[in-house]
Amino acid sequence: MSLPKNEDFGFIGIVIALILVFFYFILGISGAMSALGIMLFFTVPSYIILGNFDLSHEEKIVFAFFIGVGIFPSIVYWLGMFISFKIAIFITFVLLVAAGFTAKSFRHR
Amino acid sequence: MKIKKSHVETIIFLVVYLFAVYMWTLPFQKNRTPYGEFDAISHWELADYIAETDKTFIDLPPFIDYSYGGQNSFRPHTLWYPPPFHTDLAIISSFAPERVVPVYLTNAVFATAILVSLFFVVRSLYGFLPAILSSFLLSFSMRDIMPYLWGQWPERFGYAFIPLILYCFYFYYTTYSKEDSKPHYLYIMGILLAVQMMVHPLSFFHSMVGLLVLGTFLFIKNRKIPLNFRHIGIALVLFIFLLSIFPYQTGNVIKSFMEKSSKKHDYPSVSRLFHWAPEPKDFVGSVPASYFSFSDMHGMWTLPFLLIGIAVLIIRRENRDLFLLAWLVSLYLILHRDFIEKYFFLHRSLSASAHIFVPITAIGILSIPSFLVFLKKYQNILKYIGAAVFVFLVLSYNAPAAYSILSSAYDSPIIRLVPAQMEASEWIKQNVPEDMNVSVMGPPWDGMGQMVYWISSYSLRISLPFEGFLTWKKYKDKPEIARYHLLNDYVMFDYSQIGMLQDRRFVDQWLAFEQQYMGNHTLLYNKNNIRVYKYEPS
Numbered sequence: 001m002s003l004p005k006n007e008d009f010g011f012i013g014i015v016i017a018l019i020l021v022f023f024y025f026i027l028g029i030s031g032a033m034s035a036l037g038i039m040l041f042f043t044v045p046s047y048i049i050l051g052n053f054d055l056s057h058e059e060k061i062v063f064a065f066f067i068g069v070g071i072f073p074s075i076v077y078w079l080g081m082f083i084s085f086k087i088a089i090f091i092t093f094v095l096l097v098a099a100g101f102t103a104k105s106f107r108h109r
Numbered sequence: 110m111k112i113k114k115s116h117v118e119t120i121i122f123l124v125v126y127l128f129a130v131y132m133w134t135l136p137f138q139k140n141r142t143p144y145g146e147f148d149a150i151s152h153w154e155l156a157d158y159i160a161e162t163d164k165t166f167i168d169l170p171p172f173i174d175y176s177y178g179g180q181n182s183f184r185p186h187t188l189w190y191p192p193p194f195h196t197d198l199a200i201i202s203s204f205a206p207e208r209v210v211p212v213y214l215t216n217a218v219f220a221t222a223i224l225v226s227l228f229f230v231v232r233s234l235y236g237f238l239p240a241i242l243s244s245f246l247l248s249f250s251m252r253d254i255m256p257y258l259w260g261q262w263p264e265r266f267g268y269a270f271i272p273l274i275l276y277c278f279y280f281y282y283t284t285y286s287k288e289d290s291k292p293h294y295l296y297i298m299g300i301l302l303a304v305q306m307m308v309h310p311l312s313f314f315h316s317m318v319g320l321l322v323l324g325t326f327l328f329i330k331n332r333k334i335p336l337n338f339r340h341i342g343i344a345l346v347l348f349i350f351l352l353s354i355f356p357y358q359t360g361n362v363i364k365s366f367m368e369k370s371s372k373k374h375d376y377p378s379v380s381r382l383f384h385w386a387p388e389p390k391d392f393v394g395s396v397p398a399s400y401f402s403f404s405d406m407h408g409m410w411t412l413p414f415l416l417i418g419i420a421v422l423i424i425r426r427e428n429r430d431l432f433l434l435a436w437l438v439s440l441y442l443i444l445h446r447d448f449i450e451k452y453f454f455l456h457r458s459l460s461a462s463a464h465i466f467v468p469i470t471a472i473g474i475l476s477i478p479s480f481l482v483f484l485k486k487y488q489n490i491l492k493y494i495g496a497a498v499f500v501f502l503v504l505s506y507n508a509p510a511a512y513s514i515l516s517s518a519y520d521s522p523i524i525r526l527v528p529a530q531m532e533a534s535e536w537i538k539q540n541v542p543e544d545m546n547v548s549v550m551g552p553p554w555d556g557m558g559q560m561v562y563w564i565s566s567y568s569l570r571i572s573l574p575f576e577g578f579l580t581w582k583k584y585k586d587k588p589e590i591a592r593y594h595l596l597n598d599y600v601m602f603d604y605s606q607i608g609m610l611q612d613r614r615f616v617d618q619w620l621a622f623e624q625q626y627m628g629n630h631t632l633l634y635n636k637n638n639i640r641v642y643k644y645e646p647s
Contacts, residue, residue, distance in 0.1 A: 011116055011119075015120075015123060018123065019123070022127050022131075023214070026131055026134060026138055027134065027214060028210075029205075029206060030205050030206050030207040030210040031214055033204060033211070034204075034210065034211040034214045034215060035218075036205075037200065037201045037205055037211075038201060041201075042197065053293045054291070054293065055293070058233075062226065062229045062273065063297055063301075065222075065225075066222075066226070066270060066273055066301060066304065067297070067300050067301065069193065069194075069197050069219070069266075069304065070303065070307055070308070071300075071304070072197075073193040073194075073196035073197045073199075073200060074192070074193055074307070074351070074354050074355070076165075076200060077165045077192045077196045077355075078165075078354070080159070080164055080165035080196075081165050081167065084163050084164070085159060085160070085162075085163045085164055085165060086203050089200055089203060089204070
């Protein structure tokens with residue numbers, strides 16, 4: 001697995017900040033929060049999981065988003081039938097991030 | 110931090126992408142009220158209901174069931190699409206403030222996701238320049254913008270998966286050998302196919318045809334079949350597992366695919382094999398004729414470069430060229446599926462044409478310097494001149510038309526909800542039981558009919574045009590339905606929009622009706638030229 005280098009994290013941080021500022025200017029706080037939500041829920045958990053595979057950095061980001069928009073809401077939808085939808089979002093996020101890190105620790109053993 | 114070439118390329122792509130998003134969000138940047146045709150209403154309400162009620166559902170809520178209860182032919186009264194797309198919108202709507210912007214912005218990001226997937230794939234295969242030119246031209250693609258505005262939301266997003274699915278298969282195939290392989294590309298392909306099916310089945314079938322053609326092309330050239338049952342088996346298990354998460358909706362997709370069209374269609378003439386687009390005359394009333402025009406949708410200037418690009422790919426026939434050719438051929442096959450009597454949504458597949466025309470057009474213009482052998486040492490400079498010409502033509506021909514349609518889309522106050530209607534709808538949501546009908550009197554069915562459905566959508570309650578069972582005698586053959594409504598309905602008199610019309614006929618008609626019939630009934634809401642009564646039969 002190839003982890004992003006520290007300088008890449010710095011660059012990714014700048015890109016994310018630019019995106020959030022852009023959406024804030026065109027659609028206000030609602031736009032910025034929506035953009036943050038899209039990145040946070042649909043990309044971050046599956047990005048961590050895909051970190052366990054031999055993929056390039058760009059592949060991980062793109063695949064993470066396109067997989068995330070299917071996997072994340074599927075879990076949320078089922079949980080949302082039994083508990084509050086908002087809580088289901090939170091639990092799904094924690095579950096998927098934990099799954100990604102757990103898989104990573106298993107690979108390192 | 111050291112600035113790398115990849116950083117600069119990422120920033121350039123980001124500028125192009127954000128500019129596209131800026132353009133595509135123009136319809137709701139200033140006026141933050143919902144808009145769109147009936148398709149848009151259905152997508153909006155599925156997402157908004159989940160976010161507003163903080164719960165998901167198996168059986169459709171009454172106000173959605175009224176219109177769409179029969180859409181799922183496998184299990185009626187349940188969702189007809191698999192839930193992920195609308196749940197995505199609902200998740201962002203729950204996370205971000207406001208009701209309208211999060212749903213519409215998430216949809217805009219999804220609709221423009223093809224810029225991301227196309228850039229990523231073309232960059233991997235051909236480098237940065239063709240990739241950025243492709244995304245740039247695609248930002249102004251009228252074939253994408255028009256269905257996006259009409260409300261074909263999931264379908265727009267579904268098409269963004271096609272290049273990625275083909276990419277995964279391509280990398281699995283081209284890197285495969287008995288000693289070494291990269292099976293994770295096949296696993297990711299299985300997952301992406303399942304997610305694409307959940308987003309929109311039409312684009313999934315397009316991908317399947319694309320995989321078949323790409324596999325055939327690569328086999329003919331490379332003479333190898335990457336037949337590893339373990340890899341294929343795992344990809345298949347992932348695919349089937351994901352589709353089994355929502356069995357009713359998967360069942361609906363399978364059942365709908367197997368069903369024969371109930372509408373009588375003429376078998377297409379052989380001459381259609383020589384045309385890309387279906388016949389515009391077959392879609393009069395649902396899609397404007399310009400949608401079928403290459404010139405109006407892509408710009409005639411792209412045609413020579415597109416043809417040069419196709420010629421270059423056919424002559425060169427590298428694996429990466431076969432990738433684009435297979436995608437192109439699969440589009441042709443999908444657009445001619447009426448020859449095997451699959452007519453459903455035929456015209457909608459045309460909306461995927463720019464996605465493959467655009468990269469081939471970019472490759473076409475960037476290939477021209479390679480023909481000028483006498484200028485070999487200036488090839489690089491000529492390439493950049495070609496790119497500059499490309500950008501100039503896009504800005505001159507494609508950008509103005511796209512900007513014009515996006516900046517003026519739904520900008521009339523009589524075709525989208527006005528704040529008074531939204532406020533009244535919020536009141537209805539708080540004060541009217543969920544299974545109650547609210548009959549809306551005001552917006553005439555012809556021309557403003559969708560307003561009643563928008564009010565229904567925003568109030569999360571069934572709303573019928575009251576005229577339906579009184580003035581129009583819509584239910585004269587079903588008196589029990591009319592009677593049920595007359596005995597139970599809430600009645601909304603909405604003058605907020607018809608008051609803006611030059612024609613005072615509607616206002617006068619409903620004012621007279623209200624004075625004559627509503628005097629004995631309880632007035633519950635009276636604000637901004639909207640009144641809501643509880644109809645009490647005497």
